[in-house]
Amino acid sequence: MKKDNSPARGTRDLLPDQVRTREHVLAAITDVYERFGYQRIETPAVESIDRLQGGQGGENEKLIYQILRRGLPAVLEAGTAVSDLIELGLRFDLTLPLARFYARNQGALRLPFRSMQIGPVWRAERPQRGRFRQFVQCDIDLIGEPSVLAEAELIEATTAALCAVGLADTCVRVSDRRLLGAAADAAGLPQDTWPTFFIALDKLDKIGWDGIRAEMANKGLPGSNTARALELIEHLQNTDETKIADTLSNTLPDIDDRVITDLSTTAACLNALGMPYGRRWLFDPTLVRGLGYYTGQIFEVSHNDMPGSLAGGGRYDRLIGLSSGRDVPACGFSIGFERITELLSQTPPAKQVAVLTEADVPVPDGVALATRLRADGRDVVVVPRSGKLGAQLDRLYEWGFTSVIPVQLREGHMHVEAERPLRVSKPTQ
Numbered sequence: 001m002k003k004d005n006s007p008a009r010g011t012r013d014l015l016p017d018q019v020r021t022r023e024h025v026l027a028a029i030t031d032v033y034e035r036f037g038y039q040r041i042e043t044p045a046v047e048s049i050d051r052l053q054g055g056q057g058g059e060n061e062k063l064i065y066q067i068l069r070r071g072l073p074a075v076l077e078a079g080t081a082v083s084d085l086i087e088l089g090l091r092f093d094l095t096l097p098l099a100r101f102y103a104r105n106q107g108a109l110r111l112p113f114r115s116m117q118i119g120p121v122w123r124a125e126r127p128q129r130g131r132f133r134q135f136v137q138c139d140i141d142l143i144g145e146p147s148v149l150a151e152a153e154l155i156e157a158t159t160a161a162l163c164a165v166g167l168a169d170t171c172v173r174v175s176d177r178r179l180l181g182a183a184a185d186a187a188g189l190p191q192d193t194w195p196t197f198f199i200a201l202d203k204l205d206k207i208g209w210d211g212i213r214a215e216m217a218n219k220g221l222p223g224s225n226t227a228r229a230l231e232l233i234e235h236l237q238n239t240d241e242t243k244i245a246d247t248l249s250n251t252l253p254d255i256d257d258r259v260i261t262d263l264s265t266t267a268a269c270l271n272a273l274g275m276p277y278g279r280r281w282l283f284d285p286t287l288v289r290g291l292g293y294y295t296g297q298i299f300e301v302s303h304n305d306m307p308g309s310l311a312g313g314g315r316y317d318r319l320i321g322l323s324s325g326r327d328v329p330a331c332g333f334s335i336g337f338e339r340i341t342e343l344l345s346q347t348p349p350a351k352q353v354a355v356l357t358e359a360d361v362p363v364p365d366g367v368a369l370a371t372r373l374r375a376d377g378r379d380v381v382v383v384p385r386s387g388k389l390g391a392q393l394d395r396l397y398e399w400g401f402t403s404v405i406p407v408q409l410r411e412g413h414m415h416v417e418a419e420r421p422l423r424v425s426k427p428t429q
Contacts, residue, residue, distance in 0.1 A: 010133030022341055025165045029138050032161040038116040038140045043097035049089045056293040057092060063123040065090040090122040094139045095332055102143055103323035112144035132338055141332035148262050150331040151297050152269035158311055158333045166344055170301050171280045175287035176263055177294045182255040187229035193221055202288035236285035241267050244283055262297060293319040306343055311335045352379040354401045358408040365414045366407060397422045
């Protein structure tokens with residue numbers, strides 16, 4: 001039987017050129033975030049299943065890869081519940097682990113704390129373009145800052161990072177979970193139905209308004225109340241960014257004044273930034289963000305060449321309190337790393353030198369020459385001569401080498417020829 005050497009469905013192997021592009025993107029993002037004062041931390045890939053399934057992950061809690069307890073027998077007793085066999089799971093985002101991390105280590109961290117996390121996460125979802133079962137997230141979070149300074153800084157830093165990797169033509173959509181709650185409340189929707197309402201509304205870009213209304217009806221939400229809530233949200237669409245305060249006050253008279261003040265301040269900050277390099281922003285009251293831990297402003301970044309979002313985040317002031325017993329203001333932004341690398345062209349190859357040694361050149365001599373060249377900061381590989389010279393030079397060019405240094409033995413002494421650039425010798429068709 002032929003062996004199947006393909007990776008697990010929804011995952012993939014990465015070739016050297018792909019890895020080089022990813023490292024280039026990560027370096028650019030990290031450089032920008034460090035200039036804003038964010039510091040790298042690391043958290044485990046595995047978390048307690050109780051924490052992952054604590055009701056804060058929204059639809060993602062259905063996509064958790066669960067890990068069986070150690071030492072289970074080969075055959076289980078009849079009627080054993082699957083939940084009795086699970087104690088751990090793979091993280092589906094980096095925010096829940098960060099909340100636990102901060103609760104545990106807050107005594108060693110300054111406040112406010114600017115955190116940067118970059119690492120893989122796992123979701124058992126249907127693979128498609130830009131979506132994998134294992135993928136990398138790049139997160140920055142500002143913990144301990146209660147004002148919208150956090151929102152403004154996170155948006156500026158994230159859009160600057162996207163610009164640094166070559167994605168300037170982006171749009172930032174901004175809304176507030178408290179606004180959505182105010183619309184649901186004004187329409188008379190019972191508060192225990194709000195999570196269902198939010199999850200359905202979050203699918204607007206996929207199924208449209210009619211699809212949302214049908215889904216909410218299927219979920220048993222009261223029709224007249226749902227219709228009124230959606231009417232209020234639709235009315236807020238296309239609100240002029242300079243008139244957010246007036247429009248919200250007129251549409252939702254009972255909304256908390258802090259929501260209006262916070263959104264107006266964020267709008268003023270983004271307008272003051274000028275959003276250069278093709279960056280734009282807009283107020284979008286239909287934005288939801290599917291995770292359950294958001295408590296305030298939320299935002300996403302989109303790009304014309306990619307469906308869905310490139311980055312997303314928001315404020316989650318009560319999440320850390322679930323671990324520490326004391327609420328701490330927090331806000332974060334996560335970049336969808338895989339989607340970014342799909343949009344980017346390949347990174348230019350490094351200037352890699354091949355020291356091409358004839359068969360009679362002693363191995364120590366070739367190694368010593370390469371060592372001296374590397375001491376000058378160059379990328380150098382010793383390559384023994386084989387086959388026809390022209391064909392081998394073509395292969396080296398295809399493998400990414402940019403120049404070659406031929407080495408041969410003459411009258412018992414090593415002779416090093418001048419370095420020459422590599423280029424394909426075969427005529428183009």
